[in-house]
Amino acid sequence: MALLEVRSIGKSFRGLRAVHDVSFELADGAIAAMIGPNGAGKTTCFNLIAGVFAPDTGAVALGGRRITGLRPHEICRAGVGRTFQVVKPFPQMTVLDNVVVGALNAAARVGDAEREAWRVLELLHLDAKSQTLAASLTLPERKRLEVARAMATRPRLLLLDEVMAGLRPTEVDEMVAVFRRINHETGLTILLIEHVMRAVMALAAHVVVLHHGEKICEGAPAQVVRDPAVLECYLGEEAV
Amino acid sequence: MRALVAGLPARARAVLALVAVLLLGAPFAVDAYVLSVLILCLYFAYTGQAWNIMMGFAGQLSLGHSLYVGIGAYAAAALFVHFDVNPWLGALAAIVLCTLAGLVIGFLAFRFGIAGVYFAILTIAFAEFTRIGFDHWNWLGASGGLFLPVKERGVTDLATLRGPPVMFYYAILALTVGALALSRLLLASRLGYYWRAIREDEEAAQALGIDTFRYKMVAVGLSAAMTSLAGVFFAFYYNNLFPEQIFSMGRSIEIILGPIIGGLGTLAGPIVGAFVLTPLADGITELMQLLGIETPGVKQVFYGVCLLVVIVFLPNGIWPAIARRLGFAPR
Numbered sequence: 001m002a003l004l005e006v007r008s009i010g011k012s013f014r015g016l017r018a019v020h021d022v023s024f025e026l027a028d029g030a031i032a033a034m035i036g037p038n039g040a041g042k043t044t045c046f047n048l049i050a051g052v053f054a055p056d057t058g059a060v061a062l063g064g065r066r067i068t069g070l071r072p073h074e075i076c077r078a079g080v081g082r083t084f085q086v087v088k089p090f091p092q093m094t095v096l097d098n099v100v101v102g103a104l105n106a107a108a109r110v111g112d113a114e115r116e117a118w119r120v121l122e123l124l125h126l127d128a129k130s131q132t133l134a135a136s137l138t139l140p141e142r143k144r145l146e147v148a149r150a151m152a153t154r155p156r157l158l159l160l161d162e163v164m165a166g167l168r169p170t171e172v173d174e175m176v177a178v179f180r181r182i183n184h185e186t187g188l189t190i191l192l193i194e195h196v197m198r199a200v201m202a203l204a205a206h207v208v209v210l211h212h213g214e215k216i217c218e219g220a221p222a223q224v225v226r227d228p229a230v231l232e233c234y235l236g237e238e239a240v
Numbered sequence: 241m242r243a244l245v246a247g248l249p250a251r252a253r254a255v256l257a258l259v260a261v262l263l264l265g266a267p268f269a270v271d272a273y274v275l276s277v278l279i280l281c282l283y284f285a286y287t288g289q290a291w292n293i294m295m296g297f298a299g300q301l302s303l304g305h306s307l308y309v310g311i312g313a314y315a316a317a318a319l320f321v322h323f324d325v326n327p328w329l330g331a332l333a334a335i336v337l338c339t340l341a342g343l344v345i346g347f348l349a350f351r352f353g354i355a356g357v358y359f360a361i362l363t364i365a366f367a368e369f370t371r372i373g374f375d376h377w378n379w380l381g382a383s384g385g386l387f388l389p390v391k392e393r394g395v396t397d398l399a400t401l402r403g404p405p406v407m408f409y410y411a412i413l414a415l416t417v418g419a420l421a422l423s424r425l426l427l428a429s430r431l432g433y434y435w436r437a438i439r440e441d442e443e444a445a446q447a448l449g450i451d452t453f454r455y456k457m458v459a460v461g462l463s464a465a466m467t468s469l470a471g472v473f474f475a476f477y478y479n480n481l482f483p484e485q486i487f488s489m490g491r492s493i494e495i496i497l498g499p500i501i502g503g504l505g506t507l508a509g510p511i512v513g514a515f516v517l518t519p520l521a522d523g524i525t526e527l528m529q530l531l532g533i534e535t536p537g538v539k540q541v542f543y544g545v546c547l548l549v550v551i552v553f554l555p556n557g558i559w560p561a562i563a564r565r566l567g568f569a570p571r
């Protein structure tokens with residue numbers, strides 16, 4: 001059954017068509033990727049799903065329930081966790097407290113949220129930094145904090161916006177292993193925007209390609225990277 | 241009491257115990273002038289904490305907190321003067337009115353996306369409009385002032401809040417301690433996490449499932465309710481109310497200086513700030529009078545200098561700089 005259904009959503013910013021008539025589905029428990037050149041509309045797609053903007057056209061459903069028009073916090077409560085491409089830590093709070101805020105979404109008590117936060121911090125190898133202020137983390141650490149916070153909300157669907165950008169290849173492999181493990185153990189559905197093709201190929205069973213706000217191709221990764229249209233607009237010659 | 245000391249290490253507990261003894265015993269050891277200064281310190285420690293909940297915890301800048309002091313003061317005083325209503329009941333009315341005022345301002349601002357400095361300007365506007373309204377409200381004495389009947393000052397009557405300064409000292413001390421306990425409980429609760437998240441990054445807070453509108457409203461309403469009690473105290477302690485004074489922008493600024501100098505968003509900051517700033521400002525004023533220099537605005541200049549010194553040398557405030565040494569966590 002499809003957990004996420006995106007039906008011909010569109011959004012324009014002052015005449016600029018950022019996203020146009022994009023549709024796709026995501027099976028429960030799947031890991032999928034969204035790729036495309038800069039400015040293709042990937043982040044805008046995430047924002048439409050997560051309720052930052054209401055789409056001009058189309059609708060989004062989660063588990064068969066329409067979530068279009070809900071506000072961001074309601075969509076999080078409905079089960080969508082998201083990270084921000086431009087990270088948004090709570091700088092003057094400790095790493096632990098950052099994640100506790102996320103965990104409070106599903107936890108009944110602060111104590112439970114703290115336990116959940118520790119669990120997620122360990123998972124993302126941030127536990128050694130738990131008492132550090134988020135302001136003093138390096139960028140790769142902030143990206144991991146972003147993931148930890150979203151994961152702590154206990155989502156059904158996790159939206160990851162370029163969380164591997166700027167990581168070294170070994171770090172990318174580590175992250176990939178973490179997401180694989182969570183997906184395998186908990187059945188968490190993951191949709192990731194990623195330019196790091198190494199991660200896309202290793203993780204995603206399904207890839208959606210955007211260009212100029214439109215979906216130009218969709219399918220298994222091996223098939224997508226051979227698609228002439230994708231090669232031309234995004235991957236270029238060297239990926240072949 | 242448990243809310244105040246739970247989880248604190250031994251040294252911090254010892255410091256707290258010492259401070260408690262000093263504050264409880266002070267009226268027996270000091271003269272009338274020092275007592276009046278201490279009452280003023282506690283008054284600003286209390287109002288500073290109330291403001292700190294809204295700005296320090298939840299990140300919503302109010303520059304119009306004199307509004308809540310004024311409404312609280314006038315509500316309880318008017319009920320007392322005109323209808324002989326007991327000030328404790330008057331305090332309830334003050335709480336209700338101020339909470340409503342806070343929620344109206346919050347609703348207008350947060351529903352229509354007025355944030356940051358624009359929100360601060362809105363809070364000033366409400367205080368100013370109210371001041372002008374009260375200036376012309378004859379039933380409340382208009383600009384001529386509202387006066388509470390002063391009976392025998394030697395008799396302590398807690399039920400009608402008539403009594404000597406010592407009674408008011410303990411009343412404001414109780415309010416200050418209560419506010420500290422409440423702040424500590426709130427900061428460690430779900431609400432406290434939500435407020436800090438909103439203060440740090442509202443969009444991220446929303447993405448984590450926090451209904452930011454709702455929790456900002458709670459912060460404003462609670463802060464207004466707490467501040468209203470300071471107004472009730474003010475009315476029955478000073479026994480005279482003038483719109484020009486009580487609703488003035490200057491009074492709002494005085495409320496926020498303590499928390500900023502002491503440490504914004506910290507628990508003890510507003511108290512430390514008030515106890516540093518108030519005696520110094522009062523001392524300077526006294527000294528100028530003694531020297532026969534009658535320059536208006538000395539206090540304001542002094543506040544400006546203090547603010548400058550702290551912002552340059554202790555940007556996080558006095559409290560975080562000394563907290564660790566006393567055995568407390570820096571926040």
Ligand SMILES: Nc1ncnc2c1ncn2[C@@H]1O[C@H](COP(=O)(O)OP(=O)(O)OP(=O)(O)O)[C@@H](O)[C@H]1O
Pocket residue numbers: 013016018036037038039040041042043044045085
């Ligand atoms: N809030 C906004 N207001 C105005 N224009 C916007 C806004 N958000 C995105 N855009 C525009 O929409 C287009 C798509 O942007 P988007 O951020 O979705 O691209 P992207 O695929 O995520 O790119 P990148 O790979 O660089 O992150 C861009 O032209 C961008 O400038």
Ligand SMILES: [Mg+2]
Pocket residue numbers: 042043044085
């Ligand atoms: Mg993007």
